[in-house]
Amino acid sequence: MDQSRIRNFSIIAHIDHGKSTLADRLLERTGAISERDMKAQLLDDMDLERERGITIKANAVRIDYTSSDGVDYELNIIDTPGHVDFSYEVSRSLEACEGALLLVDASQGVEAQTLANAYMAIEGGLEVVPVVNKIDLPAADPDGVAEELVGIIGGPTDEVVRVSAKSGIGIDELLKTIIETLPPPVGDPEAPLRALVFDSYYDTYRGVVALIRVVDGSVSEGDSIAFMANGVKLTADEIGVRRPAIERTGRLSAGEVGYLITGVKEIDLIRVGDTVTHSPHGASNALAGYDEPKPMVFSGLFPTDGDDFERLREALDKLRLNDSSLVYSAETSRALGFGFRVGFLGLLHMEIVRERLEREYDLDLVATAPSVQYMANLTDGSAVTVQSPQDLPDSALVESIEEPYVKVMIITPAEYIGTVMELVQNKRGEMGEMNYLSTERVELHYLMPLSEIVFDFFDLLKSRSRGYASLDYEPDVYRVSDLVRVDILLNNQSVDAFSTVVHKDKAYTYGRAMVKKLRELIPRQLFDVPIQAAIGSRIISRETVKAKRKDVTAKCYGGDITRKRKLLERQKEGKKRMKMVGSVEVPQEAFVAALRIGDE
C-alpha cells in the first residue's frame, strides 16, 4: 500500500478508560470482524489480560478502512499496556507509530500514567489526538475533561473527539479524524531495508514471533535478513499481519506493521529494539533502539513444596520467553529453602508473574515482601549491591547505605492535596513542582525513595483519595539514607525471609506493627511461639502466639467415621498452604505481612 494511505497509531489510556473497547469498536466498524465474532477485548490474548481487563503485552492489528470519499486506507492499531510497570513497553510501541489517540474517560479525567505516556508520545514527535470516551455515562463531564486535555496537549477544545466506544457514538468521526490528522509514514521505500522489532513473543509451534515496523525498504518471505545489533543472520520464513486473525501476506513494505517468523526458538536472539535489514546489501545505520528495562522491585519466590524447585526454574525459563524483563537467580533461604530472587518492573508485574506461575504451571509459591536494590558502601572502600535484605553485610562493616529514589507524579482532585501531601511526607517524599491541570485537578511532583512506594503507597494513595488520585513514577538517583535492617525472630530463631530494610526513624514503629501483624496471621500451634523484632541483637518488640489448647471434635455422629476423616482431610488440605519454618507453621500470607501493616 502507498505510504500516504497508511496510518499507524497507538491508543494511550488508563486502565478502565475503555481502550480495548474502543479497539474492538474500530475493528467492528471497519468490518475487520463481524459483530457475531465479537469477543470482548479481542486484542488481549492472555486469560489474565481478559480477567483483569488490562493489557500486558503489546499487540498490532491491521484494519482496512474506506473513507467517505472512497479512498482505501490501511490502519494499524498498536495496542499498548496501560500500567506504570509496563511503560517501557509503551515507549517501544510508540516508536512504531506516527500518532496516538489519547483516550480519557469523561467521568474520570486524566490519570497520571496516561499523562506520562502522553508526554512520552509528544516528546517522541507523535501527533496526539485527544479523545473523550464514555460521554453517555450519567457522571460524564466531556467539556471539563476536554478542557483538561487541551490544557495538556494544546489545540482548540472543539478538536477533542467525543465518543462512546461502548455504544458506538462518534466512531465514524474518530476514523475521519485519524485519516485527516495523523501523518502517514515517511520512510524511503527504495532504501535498504530497516525494520524495527518493537515486540516479540514465543509461540510453542512457530518459535519466536517478532512484531516489526518497516521504516525503509521492504521485506519478503525467503529474504536473507540480519539483526543489526547482534549480527545474527536468518531467513524470513513467514511474514504477515493480524486482522485480528493471522493473515500471511508474504511481504511488508515501508510504513507497514506486521509479524516476522524466522523459525528461531531462542528468544534472546531476537532482541526487542533491534533493527532488521537485508544481508547482504543491508542498511548501514540501525534505527534508534531502546534501553533494556531494569527491574526495580525484587522478591523471593519459593515453592511451598521443596521438591518443586526444578519445576519453578523451568516455569520461570518459559515465562521469560515472553517477558524479557523478568530476571532471576537462585537464592537459598534458611527459612524457605531453595528458590529464586526475582526482579520485577513493579508490583503489578510481580503479582502477574506470580499468578501466572501458580496458575499456568500449577505451582504453590511463597513470595517474600518486595524489596528494592540497595547499595552498601563498606568501610574498606568497596561497595556491594544488595537485592535481598538478608544479604546486607554486618552493620559494623557498612559505612553507608544508598537506596534508589524515583520521580513521582501524582494527579489528584484539589480537595485531596492536603491528604496526599501528608501521606507523601510520611513516606519521606520531597515536594517538587505543583501544577493545576484545571481548577479542580492538580499535578504534584515528588522525589521519593522507591522502597516506600513498593510497600503500600499505592493502596494508601487510592484509599485516602477515595480512588481519585493516580500515580506514575520513573527511576531517578541513588542516595545515602539512614537505613537499618529489622529482623524477625520466630521461636527465638531469626527468619531471613522476614528481614526488611527500613529507615531508622521508622524501625520501631515498623517492628511493632510487623510483630503484631504476624501474631494475627500465624495460627496457634502446639506450643507458645514468641515473635520478636530485632535490630542487630537488640529486641525492639515482642508478642506471643499462645499454644493451641483445643483441637478435637467432641463426638462422632452415629459412628460416621467417614465424615470425621473427611473433615480432618479438609483441614489438613488447608494446612498444606503453610510453610514450616523451623518447627513453626507459617501461612504464606505472613511472608508479605509487611505489605499489610499499613502506616502506623
Added chain:
Amino acid sequence: MSSTGRSVGPSAPKRAAEPWIRANDPLLADAAREWKSAYVHIPFCARRCPYCDFAIVDESEVGAGGHDRYIDAVIAEIALESNFAPLDAVNFGGGTPSRIQPHQLGRVLGALKSRFGLAPGCEISIEVNPEDWSHAFAAGLVAAGFTRVSIGAQSFDETILGVLGRGHASTLPGEVVASARAAGFASVSVDLIYGHPSETTMSWEETVTTALELHVDHISTYALTVEPGTVLSREVHSGAPRPDDDIQADRYEQFCEASAAAGFDRYEVSNHAKPGYACRYNLATWAHGEYLGFGMGAHDHRWGTRSRNHRRLDRYYSDISEGIQPRLGSETLSTVEQDRDEFMLGLRLAAGVRLSPFARRFLDGDEGSRYLDAGIIRVDAGRLVVNDPMLTDAVARESLSLSAGDR
C-alpha cells in the same frame, strides 16, 4: 417425672459390664477391637435442639406419629442384614430413642437377638430425654432387656438449659437417675454439654458438682460445637458470640480434675467412667471394632467397608418396602486405610493405640517425632498415647498424609 413420687436413693449397681476393670485399661481397649455391636437410630425428636445437625425427624414440624411404622421398618432392615456375630453391645441413639414405647424398642431388641444372638454380658444401652421418663417407662425398658441408660441432662443450670433449647427442669435428671437405679439398670450415665458462651465458670462448676453428687457410673461431656446449618451456627454468623476454644479447654480440665477425684477415669476424649462402667459400644467404636447400623442415617462398619443409610425418611422407607438395604453409600477401605482409621480413632482412647506398623511409621516420620518432642504424644507400654486429649485431632490430622504414600 410421673406417678409414684417414691424417692429412691442411689444404690450399688447390680452388675458391672466388666467388673472393676478401669475404663482406661489397655486390655479393655484391645478387647474392644474384637467386640461386635449394633447401633439403632431412632430419629424422632419433640423438637430440634439449636446445636443439633443430626439426621432427625422434628415432630414439632411434621407432627408426632409414625413410630410404629418406623419400628417395623427397622425390624425389616435387621432381617435384610447378612450374618454377623453375637452382639457384645447394642446402643439405641438418636434423635430421641425415648420417644418410642418400651415394648416397641423391645421388638427391635428381639429382632436383633434372634437374627444375631446376644453374647453373654451384652450391654444394651439407650439414650433418653429426661422429659420422656416415668417409672413405668423405666420398668418397661428393663423388662425389654435394657441394661444401661444414658440421660441427656446437658446441664444443671436453668439458664444454660434454656439457651440449649432443652425443656426439662434442672432437678429432673436427678430424679431420673434415682428412678433408673430403682428400676434396676446396671449402668447409669448422664450427658453434659459445656462451653456455651452464656456459661460461667461457676455455673459449670455447679453442674459438675451436681452431676458427681448423683453417683452415676458414667458421664459423657461434650464441648458445644457450632455445626453448619444449625440455629446456633446462624446465630453465630449474625454476631452472637462463638464458643471459645480456650474456655472450653478450661471447662474440660475443670471437669477431668473433679471427676477423677470422684473416682472416674477418662477413657475416651468425651467419656468418663468408674471402674467397670466403660460403655462398650463407645469403646468399640473408637477401638475400630465392627458394628452394624440400623435405621435412618445409621452407619455400619464391617469387613473393611463403611456404609451409611439414607438420611431422609421417605427414601429409607422406600428402600425397605422394596426389600433392599437402605444404603446411601459406602466406602471400602484398603488394608492401609483400615490401619490408618484404627490409628486415627484409637488416638481418642486414654489407653491409646497399639503400636501397629502404621503407628510406627507415624512415629518414625517428621510429624511423629515433632509431636513426641513437643510432649503431645508419648509411647507407653507398647502403645501410642495422646497426652492432652484436647489436641487429639491435631495428631490425627498429621497421620492422614501417611496413608497417601503407601510404602
